[in-house]
Amino acid sequence: MDNKTLLILADGMRPDGFLTCGHPFAETLLSQSSYTMQAKTVMPSVTLPCHMSLFHSVTPQRHNVLTNDYTPPVRPVEGLFEQINRFEGKTAIFYDWEQLRDLSRPGSLDFSYMAAGHGAEGMHKSLQMTLSEICRYIPAELPDFVFFYIGVTDEVGHKYGWMGEEYMASVREALDAMQQVISILPASYRVIITADHGGHERYHGTDQPEDMTIPVICRGPEFAAGKQLSSVSILDIAPTVTKLLGIPANRDWEGHSLL
Numbered sequence: 001m002d003n004k005t006l007l008i009l010a011d012g013m014r015p016d017g018f019l020t021c022g023h024p025f026a027e028t029l030l031s032q033s034s035y036t037m038q039a040k041t042v043m044p045s046v047t048l049p050c051h052m053s054l055f056h057s058v059t060p061q062r063h064n065v066l067t068n069d070y071t072p073p074v075r076p077v078e079g080l081f082e083q084i085n086r087f088e089g090k091t092a093i094f095y096d097w098e099q100l101r102d103l104s105r106p107g108s109l110d111f112s113y114m115a116a117g118h119g120a121e122g123m124h125k126s127l128q129m130t131l132s133e134i135c136r137y138i139p140a141e142l143p144d145f146v147f148f149y150i151g152v153t154d155e156v157g158h159k160y161g162w163m164g165e166e167y168m169a170s171v172r173e174a175l176d177a178m179q180q181v182i183s184i185l186p187a188s189y190r191v192i193i194t195a196d197h198g199g200h201e202r203y204h205g206t207d208q209p210e211d212m213t214i215p216v217i218c219r220g221p222e223f224a225a226g227k228q229l230s231s232v233s234i235l236d237i238a239p240t241v242t243k244l245l246g247i248p249a250n251r252d253w254e255g256h257s258l259l
Contacts, residue, residue, distance in 0.1 A: 001089055001144040001245045003220075004189045006181070007237070009054075009147070010174040011047060011097070012154030012204065013195040015215040017163060021171040025179040029193065034223035034258070037215050039232040041197050045204050045211040047154065048099050050196035050234060055079040055103050057238040057253030070102040077252045080238040081108040084145050087247040092141070094134045095149035096126035103147075110143065120159050120166075123152035124173070131177050135184050142188075144245060148181060150174045154199070162199040162210070182219075190220030190244050192237060220244070222259055229258060 015037035018026055029035075042053045042060055048068045049060040056063050056079040064073040081104035084091050092111040093104070101114070113133050117126030127150060134148055153170045160166035182191055193215065200210035216232050222244065235255030242249045243257040 001247075002188065003244050003246060004142065004144050004146075004186075005241050005244050006138075006146045006148065006185060006189050006191050007241065008150065008178055008181070008191065008193045009051075010150040010153045010171070010178075010193075010195055012157045012162070012197060012199045013171060013174060013215065014162060014198040014210065015213055017168060017171045018175075018215050021168045021175065023172045023175040025175050029178075029217055029219065030226065032225050033217045033219040034225075034227040034229055035215065035217040036229040036232045037213075038230075039194070039214045039216040039234065041195075041212055041214050041234045043207055043212070045197040045206065047097070047196055048102075051100060051103055052079075054194075054196065054234050054237050055081065057235045057250070057255040059235070059254070062254075068099055070099065078250050079103065079105075080145070080241060081105070083238075083242060083247065083250050084108075084245065087245075089144035089245060089247070090141070091145045092137065092143045093147045093149070094130045094137075095147070095151070096123060096130055097149065097151045100149060111137065111141070113137070117151060117155075120152065120155045123155040127152050127173070127177060131180060134181055138181070138189075139184055139186065142186065145241060150177060157199045157204075158202055161202050162204075190218070190222065192240065193217040193219075194234070194237060196234070216258075218258060232258065
């Protein structure tokens, strides 16, 4: 595949947190990308259901994962990893929250790296471990699709509260990681940055706007710099990735490509 894609997800990263955290790379990203700060996630706005919807482009009522405990669907829908694998693409995932192991089916991943992080301090360390490995792996192996999950933002939100000083520092930490990995990407890579959900006080999972609103930022030659996107759903990310890679979306997917 000539065009390759890196998908970065910062768990629980609210759009207003991204915009006001004070990291200069946030403004740089928006100036180079097509984006929205008003994309919608799914209900329940909980980490594993949102990830399953992102990767399978269907609602939780369709994939049947309604909590952070994986439940096999009665009528399975092939996800993004399986679709890329079907067309002989090379895939990789880097993460520090173990429940994400169920995002792909056996045999659909070429490489998986999981650094166990427990609590806010553990997530700070696991992010650095994951970042080091992804920066080594991408230039050496040139996978067609890479998923980079950043968990520290959600962990800090639960411990200290969303939009507080500690949370904003964790968003800056996530942006540091994004900037570092983007800086080592070969020219063939496109980048999509998003979140699974937002949060308020010390939790999420409701239909409140603070929980349901996420950023979606798309960087690459196909995306007009500084353009604001509209009517974007988390379900649209998988079809956008396959479009970038030059392969069809799965026929069961419900989202639409942003291209």
